[in-house]
Structures are given as structure tokens and as C-alpha cells.
Amino acid sequence: MKRFYLAMMLCLMAGQSHAGEVTVNSAWARATAPGQDSAAVSMQITSRKDANIVAVSSPASASAEIHSMVHENGMMKMRALDTLPLKAKQEVALGSDGNHLMLIGLKKPLNAGERVALTVTVQFADKHKEKIEVNAEVKPLTESHDHSHMHH
Numbered sequence: 001m002k003r004f005y006l007a008m009m010l011c012l013m014a015g016q017s018h019a020g021e022v023t024v025n026s027a028w029a030r031a032t033a034p035g036q037d038s039a040a041v042s043m044q045i046t047s048r049k050d051a052n053i054v055a056v057s058s059p060a061s062a063s064a065e066i067h068s069m070v071h072e073n074g075m076m077k078m079r080a081l082d083t084l085p086l087k088a089k090q091e092v093a094l095g096s097d098g099n100h101l102m103l104i105g106l107k108k109p110l111n112a113g114e115r116v117a118l119t120v121t122v123q124f125a126d127k128h129k130e131k132i133e134v135n136a137e138v139k140p141l142t143e144s145h146d147h148s149h150m151h152h
């Protein structure tokens with residue numbers, strides 16, 4: 001019986017300490033061009049503990065995947081990753097380091113000024129999962145691809 005109480009307390013404590021382990025910053029996507037049915041989403045993710053992103057989803061698209069860019073025979077190819085590791089307290093910049101989050105099968109075009117809702121599921125070493133709700137800002141398509149001139 002004692003053991004039962006202890007287990008229950010551990011669960012409660014674990015639940016508390018896991019709340020908000022993961023922070024997502026500056027999530028955004030570019031507005032889609034006509035006919036485009038997938039879109040990359042950029043964001044910065046930091047976990048306070050070692051974890052893995054195990055799933056992504058969005059009501060805006062049929063599916064969502066984490067992609068990594070790989071060079072193959074001089075060509076850039078995208079490969080879907082099942083999981084993406086998050087090292088404790090190390091920021092992972094999806095969208096600028098070759099890995100990105102991709103919405104596939106968009107239900108409608110993304111227009112500048114709108115927001116795209118996403119759910120990122122992260123799993124910690126102890127198998128506990130945390131779902132992070134993200135609202136990515138849709139930026140105009142015309143915004144420069146060139147990172148060398150940033151205005152802010």
C-alpha cells in the first residue's frame with residue numbers, strides 16, 4: 001500500500017515538473033504560391049531536458065513531417081525524420097539548419113497575416129510526452145529569401 005502512494009506521488013510530481021519543459025519561439029511560415037500544396041515552417045525549439053520530437057501535426061494540412069536536407073550526388077533532397085533529438089537547453093532552429101517542419105497536403109493556401117496552428121509532440125527519456133501548441137505566423141511570399149539584408 002505504501003508503494004502505491006509513493007508511485008502516485010511520483011506521478012503527480014512528474015506531471016508538475018514536466019509542465020512547460022519545451023519552449024517554441026518565432027514560428028513562421030511563408031505564404032504559399034498558387035498551386036503550392038506544401039509549406040515549410042520555421043521555428044526555434046528549446047527543451048530543458050533531453051528529448052525527441054516524435055510527432056508533428058496541423059489542422060491546416062493532411063500531414064506534417066520533420067524533414068532533413070541531405071546532399072545526394074550533388075542534389076539537395078529532403079528526407080522525412082521519424083524523430084528529431086532535442087539536447088537539453090540547446091536551441092534547435094528548424095528551418096535554418098537544414099531541418100525543417102513541413103506541412104504536406106495543405107487544405108487551403110497560406111495567406112500572409114494568417115496564423116497556422118501546429119502541435120509538436122515531444123517525448124522525454126522517461127517516456128513522458130508533452131504536446132506544444134504552436135501558432136506560426138504566415139509571412140508574405142515576397143519577403144526576401146536573402147538573409148544578408150535583415151531589417152531587424
Ligand SMILES: [Cu+2]
Pocket residue numbers: 040067078100101102
Ligand atoms: Cu521539406
